[in-house]
Amino acid sequence: MKNPRILLIDDEEELRRSTAQALELADFPVEALSSGEDGLARVSFGFPGIVVTDIRMQGMDGMTLMQRIREIDHEIPVILVTGHGDVQLAVKAMREGAYDFIEKPFSLQTLAGIVARALDRRGLVLENRRLKAVAGKNDDLETRMPGRTPVMVDLRYRLRAIGATEADTLIIGETGAGKEVAARALHDLSSRAGRPFLAINCAALPESLIESELFGHEVGAFPGALRARHGKFEHGRGGTILLDEIGSMPLDLQAKFLRVLQERTITRLGSNETLPLDVRFVATSKVDLEGEVAAGRFRADLFYRLNVATLHIPALAERRADIPLLFLHLVREAAARYGREDPDVPPSVLADVGEADWPGNVRELRNAADRFVLGIGQPEVARAGRTDDGGTDLPLADRVAAYERRIIASTIAAHGGALKPVYETLGISRKTLYEKMQKYGLDKQDGRLVE
Template structure:
């Protein structure tokens, strides 16, 4: 079992050393990092530990690190270390989700006591999640890939079947469909779950530094390389490398990536010695890479290496019956993240949410859930237009009816009486329509 660990981030060497000593003397396990991205690679929804970070740091600062950590887990305890002039900023950050803050200079006892309280909170959070999974029968995959639609059930079955293997995976789906969420679910359900998950956004890497970032370099490999540095692939040793937006990677780098995947090794810039890699590669693209390969924009040999297994994520339009339950789930997450009470969601809101189009998919729906949790006006917009798909009018009307019934059942917690009264139906008519659309009352009585 992975021990409870404090991730401590500060760009000043003497402060890291002092914190490490204080925490070790208190019999606590600590991992110190000079920069935010190294610590962020360790953060996961079920990571048994907390984060302590300085606010003022070059590159990714403590506030951005906190925001990224809370995106992974809204209940992850983050303690901010502030300078004298940052107290007001730290107080605002607590409203944004920080667990606590410590002002410099601080006594070692203050650091230890704050850390111990945060670890207690983390322990309770993880115990409650484990209990909910046990009682509800939901595993780590179902907890992340929510939905009762046929396409989501099949997606979870596919993810569950390949998670325990070391097969490389290609995830394809439109923007906002949950490619990173799916990759993290694969990692968390795999034997590599307690090892790093390294997320690499290929579109965000600067072209002149991409090789150094991925493969590392030796001291003196290029001007400014004063010391050797691990690349992101090495940093993921034993874990998972997630190559997001891989379609943005240049052809020369694609060739080097192909070599790394084929041989499971990398050679740092400025070195001739290959370094063995023990990692699993998961790539994601919003484009159809087979079409990109046919156009000469993506190497076919790299595509064949990556798509040992291909997972295609459905648009939200393809699982419209999941929208009310998913919106309810996202509102609950947002309320926890913003430390607000979870608001009641009127049936009219769920009906309106179910009826409109979501071209931004789950990401757009999440933004709407955030606004609702914050008490802001929810601009639902126009309902989804009929006649814009390959379905017949009758099929589109049936889909719309199914989504409205799903919304009403979600709003009333699966109560048939409240649902048929709200919809102006008889009990018999509701039952017949639920049978027609394959809806089960039990699917709406335990809100995820």
């Protein structure tokens, strides 16, 4: 594994420092951090290392951190450090995917042994991914953003092209379509991949504190500012800062942010000193910013400054042929996350999933996959009165044909492209299957609909 790292996270300074020194003396490369938020900012899909974290911490605790890390990459080993009363909690975490846990007080020898095994495991995972990529199988980006429709193939091409640059980027897409996943991919494809990735939800920051949160402040900058504080922009130095839902940023702050974009400097509240800022900015929006500009709610100069490189994340409605395969992918992810065997997904379920409308996009589909894996219900299917190939305004014969087409495609996907179990499951002959595949324009390799 190239440049392996250990993220050591503990909000107790003395224990954090002593543990880091002990690991360094054992020749392990360690980065010691005081919060789960700082640790999460340094984790990516291809992160070359492991995480050792205390369970009990202020802010984001170790259990929450582990869950967030597993959402990014479920194969990153997370080792939990527990107190005597936390053993039952640690056992629960093991069931939910923690690599291991160690109880305080622990010996360096015990910790070093666990860390060494975890690093070896992570190295094998990354090497296996590399070999699959060399063999022509899915690379990391296709694993994170699967789909074989033209819009997804084009999106991955653009992500690779833009990711390798330093260009600030605007990402547009509906809620749940995967805007933050795309932003993280841009970061991981860039030369900043080893530096922090910091996500800031502009819609969630209180308007009265947003400037202090972003820029930081000096002592006495406003009532209650009893000590100096670094802002989020400073915490992200050297890395990538994601401004989620930038359209929610107040107009007066938009002007200050525009200056940051142009000059790459910041000034803390209550200070006259400018500080250099080496970051890449990625902004997302679920609304049409051009419309916001026309309505006077978003600055035109900021929009054009951000609009150098723009990515549009397609909604599931724009890539309906991907839905069955995407559901299978999310089911496998959920099974790994919950420590369960990959369940069999009946073709009828895949057909229903492909027919459904998913207004919440990938986020909603992921929730359905989680429920399926946990055995708490089949995916809920909601259909609108569409007039496309599955619509209710078409003649009966066309609607029946559309349904048959999706059943066959979903069955092929469920069996990974092996055709013998497909025609046996459907109760038709091999010849009939081939004829129907030709009739409906199905790819016999994976069942995707040919566009």
